[in-house]
Amino acid sequence: MADYRAPLTDMRFVREEVFRAEQEWQAMSATADFNAELADAVLEEAARLVEAELFPLNQRGDQEGCVMSDGAVTTPGGFRQAFAELARGGWCGLGGNPAHGGQGLPKLLTQSFDELLYASNTGFALYLTLNNGAGLLLDAYADEAVKTRYLPRLYAGEWLGTMCLTEPHCGTDLGLIKTRAVPSDDGRYSVTGSKIWITGGEHDLTDNIVHLVLAKLPDAPPGAKGISLFLVPKRRVLEDGSLGEANGVVCGGLEHKMGINGSATCVMHFEGAEGVLIGEPHQGLAAMFTMMNYERLSIGIQGLGLGDVAYQSAIAFARERRQSRAPGGAAEPDQAADPILVHPDVRRMALNARAWNEGGRLFAACVARELDRAKYHSDREVREAADELVALLTPVAKAFLTDRGFATTVEAQQIYGGSGYCVEWGAEQYVRDARIAMIYEGTNGIQAMDLIGRKLTRNQGAYVERLADRIRTELENDDIDAPDVHPFREALERELIRLERVTAAVIDAASKDAAAAGAAANDYLHLLGYAVYSWLWWKAAGAAQRGLTRQGPSGEDFYRAKLIVGQHFLTRQLPHSEALERQIAAGPSGLMALERDWF
Structure with a gap:
């Protein structure tokens, strides 16, 4: 179980x-x-x-x-x-x-x-x-x-909200949407159109559902610049806040899905539904990105959460499941076999899962802290720096966390052997539930294109440069000189140099070949993810060392385990950044050489 x-x-x-x-x-x-x-x-x-x-x-x-x-x-x-x-x-x-x-x-x-x-x-x-x-x-x-x-x-949870973007003929290219909003004499709008894949579009949890719908006004310019945003409730809301009649919002069906079956994923039809304009006309996509960027971090955390429950469940299984003997001889000679946690390959899978989870928790907290600084800090320069870092890391948070989260659920499932393929143990559900996180809220490929287009080449690497400067300042001000932390510092310094070298090469290649940015995008996102994780694992190792020195509140065993798990990241996971650099250096020629008819 x-x-x-x-x-x-x-x-x-x-x-x-x-x-x-x-x-x-x-x-x-x-x-x-x-x-x-x-x-x-x-x-x-x-x-x-x-x-x-x-x-x-x-x-x-x-x-x-x-x-x-x-x-x-x-x-x-x-x-x-x-x-x-x-x-x-x-x-x-x-x-x-x-x-x-x-x-x-x-x-x-x-x-x-x-x-x-x-x-x-x-x-x-x-x-x-x-x-x-x-x-x-x-x-x-x-x-x-x-x-x-x-x-x-x-x-208060009396009502629940949704976001309604995708239509049957368009997903990423929202400029193609056909949903229309016609103004009424009373300042409201009549919204007509269909949306698909709407999470929580219809359900029985609340009396009303508040849909945030992208649509186009009659005078809208073409493309994404013509998108406006409307609030469209399932039931009309009267002046005193009470609920009125149904509002022309109809659920056309439920999607039949691979996972997340407890979530109602709906086809929604808006049939002259009464809506309220949110923000300025034709500025709806910019407003919706406020919600979309929040959801992208949230979906990254979905990958993290599923990775952790999958790991915990697999470890509970591995403590009880007995097969064969430990490599050096029986660990529990009074039993017929040892728990499978004695075997190096099982430990490899378990440590892979745990290191990704603990690194992901560091990463999610890092982005969250910068969001707080961007919103609340009194110093304008601190707010602006935090906002830049959030912009840079949001696509990484969504894509890297969900890629690692899915990989972790698969690794955890493998620990079970054949039992992991069977429903009663729960492992296969975590794999299915985690898979969607790599797809929705902007596929991970789209996140990579956002990173390399808007956050890298557009400003010639300024965001990455400022991140590197910030990390080097932290390294210069570091006061921990302990043998267990030295490998983390050395790895971070090496990965910073790699990140800067590859960033410069990608920007240069993109200036000469229109396909170069797209060819590098996915690998570059992961390279940046590894670099940021190396930074955060260095910080965590330093905190663990301080905890050992000062007898911190988490306890000696916790701190020692943290350093060991971090070492696993350095020796077994971080080396993938070397391969990513080589893949990026290969450029777009191999990807673009095959004629379309040959696929």
Whole structure:
């Protein structure tokens, strides 16, 4: 059977000992009331909730899935009750604006809650995380009347939000959308069109669903510059905030999917539905990116959460499963065979999974901290630097975390042998649930193109240069001189040089060959991911060494294990960056040589 316990000790280590969250929060007025004790209390209660309520529903949600009848969608058994408990506890508005009923928790804390949700029950988690993104968008772009009417109910979990972008004929190229919004005399709009793959498009968790819909006005210019954004509720919302009649929003069907079966993925039809313009006309895509970028980090965390629960479940199996003897002789001679954890190849798989998970947790926290700085810091230069780093790392957070998360679920499944292919152990569900994360919210290939186009060649590597400068400043100010940390520092210095060398080569190649950027994009994203992980593992190793020296709160065994897992990253995973450099240097010629008719 699957097994999951919230990794609170590691979360606290990352938050307080690596990133010194309490010190960060108290330096910013908006977060000054938060401290380590409060963060611990929030996540301890969150752990109780997900372990007791959500995790036990995970396999049931996968097996039952969502069911549609007469246009209404029913979520799996237990989902409604679990959602009602979360809503009563205020978990739907953790990061929301306090001016409208949210709790205003910093991202460095709420991203840990997102990990717990995804690990315990990804199908369920998606309803909440989409709602969080919708709230963020409305808080940034809606007028006060819309905020006052909608945000308190979204934060309270009375209603849930969605994002409606994709249409049957277009996904990435949203400039091709056909959904139309015609203005009415009362200042509202009549929205007509169809959207597909809408997470939470219809369900029975709340009385109303708030759709954020991309559409084009009659006078819209062609392409992406003609997209506007509209709020379209399932049921009309009256002036006093109460619910009126149905609003011409119809669920046309449920998608039949490989995984995340507890999440209602819907075809949605808008049949003259009444909508409200959010933001300025023809500026909808820029507004929607506020939500999309939030969701991209969130989906990266989906990969992390699934990787961790898959690892934990596989280790529980490996402790009990007995096969053969340890290489040096019987580890438990009074038993007929030893647990499979004695075997080097099983340990290879287990350490691969654990190192990716712990590195991913560092990476998610790093991006979350920069989001907090960009939003709350009083120093404009700090805000701008943080915003740049978030822009650079968001596509990496989505793609690298989900690639590694899927690889981790597969590695964990392999530990089971044949049992991992069978449903009752849960391992195959994690593989299926993790696979979608590499596809939706912008495929990982699109993330790579975004990185190399908008974040690298457009500014001639300025973001990467400033990241390298920041890391070198940290290296210069480092005060830890311990043998166990030296390999981490040496690896980081080597990877920084590699990153700068490859960055310069890619920019030069792209200036001479239109296909060069696209040919390098995927490999370059992963190269940058490895470089950032080497930075974060160096920081974690330093924090672990300080913990050993000062008898820190995580305990001696924890710190020693952290250094060993980090060494596995250095010796068994980081060397892949050498191959990536060679692949990038190969250029586009081999990819473009085959005639289209020869495929």
